[in-house]
Amino acid sequence: MELISQGAEAKIYRTTFLGKPVIVKQRFKKKYRHPQLDSRLITRRLVQEARSLVKARKFSVLTPILYQVDVFNHSLIMEDLGKSTVTLKHYLNNNQQGQATPLLKEFGELISKMHNSDLIHGDLTTSNVMVKKMILKKKKENEKEIEKEIEIEKEKEQEIEIEEIEKEKLVMIDFGLSFSSTNPEEKSVDLYVLERAFLSTHPNSKQLFDIVLKSYFENSNNKKKIMTRLEKVRRRGRKRSMVG
Amino acid sequence: MTHEICDWNETKNESSKITIKFFSKINNAENIFSLVKKGEIEKCFINPETIISEEHLLMATIRARRNQKNNSMKTRTIESEILWCLSPYKGVGMAFKHFGLQENFTEAIVLSFEEQPDFSVIQGEELAFNDSILQKHSNVDKIKDIYQISEDEIQLTSLKESVIMKMSVNNLRL
Numbered sequence: 001m002e003l004i005s006q007g008a009e010a011k012i013y014r015t016t017f018l019g020k021p022v023i024v025k026q027r028f029k030k031k032y033r034h035p036q037l038d039s040r041l042i043t044r045r046l047v048q049e050a051r052s053l054v055k056a057r058k059f060s061v062l063t064p065i066l067y068q069v070d071v072f073n074h075s076l077i078m079e080d081l082g083k084s085t086v087t088l089k090h091y092l093n094n095n096q097q098g099q100a101t102p103l104l105k106e107f108g109e110l111i112s113k114m115h116n117s118d119l120i121h122g123d124l125t126t127s128n129v130m131v132k133k134m135i136l137k138k139k140k141e142n143e144k145e146i147e148k149e150i151e152i153e154k155e156k157e158q159e160i161e162i163e164e165i166e167k168e169k170l171v172m173i174d175f176g177l178s179f180s181s182t183n184p185e186e187k188s189v190d191l192y193v194l195e196r197a198f199l200s201t202h203p204n205s206k207q208l209f210d211i212v213l214k215s216y217f218e219n220s221n222n223k224k225k226i227m228t229r230l231e232k233v234r235r236r237g238r239k240r241s242m243v244g
Numbered sequence: 245m246t247h248e249i250c251d252w253n254e255t256k257n258e259s260s261k262i263t264i265k266f267f268s269k270i271n272n273a274e275n276i277f278s279l280v281k282k283g284e285i286e287k288c289f290i291n292p293e294t295i296i297s298e299e300h301l302l303m304a305t306i307r308a309r310r311n312q313k314n315n316s317m318k319t320r321t322i323e324s325e326i327l328w329c330l331s332p333y334k335g336v337g338m339a340f341k342h343f344g345l346q347e348n349f350t351e352a353i354v355l356s357f358e359e360q361p362d363f364s365v366i367q368g369e370e371l372a373f374n375d376s377i378l379q380k381h382s383n384v385d386k387i388k389d390i391y392q393i394s395e396d397e398i399q400l401t402s403l404k405e406s407v408i409m410k411m412s413v414n415n416l417r418l
Contacts, residue, residue, distance in 0.1 A: 069413060
């Protein structure tokens with residue numbers, strides 16, 4: 001078992017579980033908090049994260065497979081996405097903007113899928129999105145292209161044309177602060193958090209974020225309201241005058 | 245087949261041995277039923293229609309074992325706890341109904357934690373317990389229905405993965 005990183009709330013270990021390589025995210029107690037409150041908080045965050053990891057998949061958002069929730073140790077046992085999988089933050093810092101554009105578009109699409117189903121991530125940053133290289137098997141079913149990482153089941157001895165392509169796909173992680181809400185305010189705040197994250201971690205962040213945002217609005221079910229809300233939220237924030 | 249299972253934070257010495265067998269063409273269902281009801285068989289009998297992969301059953305088993313170790317089982321024995329851990333429903337009754345022995349069953353997956361398990365009471369043909377056999381004997385439509393897995397979810401990855409994920413968050417007690 002190897003400790004690979006420690007965040008503000010949790011320790012991340014890499015180990016094997018039932019013969020598979022896994023990542024274990026263990027939340028630890030904060031001694032400065034009142035013990036009862038602390039216990040409730042970590043359990044709640046654990047359960048919220050677990051539920052959201054599963055829920056996001058319903059909305060076609062890829063997340064790591066959640067194998068187990070160890071409530072006694074406040075841990076999540078998840079799929080190890082592999083050593084070659086990096087955060088979007090890392091990817092953007094090491095690749096040209098041109099190469100990153102399709103991924104940024106996909107990112108916008110993913111956020112809109114979550115928001116369209118009222119799932120607020122709560123901590124949108126480029127460190128919370130992983131870029132995974134997958135070998136996808138592509139098949140055409142009823143003129144729809146389905147790309148999957150695993151073996152495509154041969155349906156009843158049909159001759160299906162399967163093409164293998166290597167593609168980079170985005171996997172969302174860290175749903176500890178996620179919740180459900182229909183409110184456009186919450187959605188615009190989610191986006192604003194991402195905008196600020198881009199600003200503070202990447203050069204030419206405005207261009208990058210614009211690609212994400214454009215793709216988001218192209219896929220959003222509530223474009224107008226969220227857009228106007230986002231403008232309002234932007235006018236708040238640090239060192240901004242609330243005086244009209 | 246035998247497995248040595250241990251939790252993520254345990255060492256190999258702390259692992260438990262489990263034996264899993266798949267029986268088909270069972271002809272003494274009634275006899276087994278009554279023995280199980282009397283509590284005279286210390287084994288877990290699982291409906292093969294509902295199990296899609298080895299991993300599926302092992303995940304539930306290890307969770308049941310963890311619950312037992314922490315004195316936090318919802319059911320009375322670890323054998324019944326496995327059935328509850330497989331189930332997406334809060335109630336124990338539903339777990340037994342879907343995942344446990346069915347009326348006039350002819351096939352069963354049998355799991356034991358015993359050191360020297362004796363399976364002679366089951367009169368049937370033993371098949372290998374592996375993914376390909378499980379896929380042949382499972383009822384995909386039933387599984388999709390019990391776990392309420394939509395086509396979208398399956399399209400994203402696979403039924404196997406969707407089942408594991410659904411199971412991991414079921415009956416999460418705060």
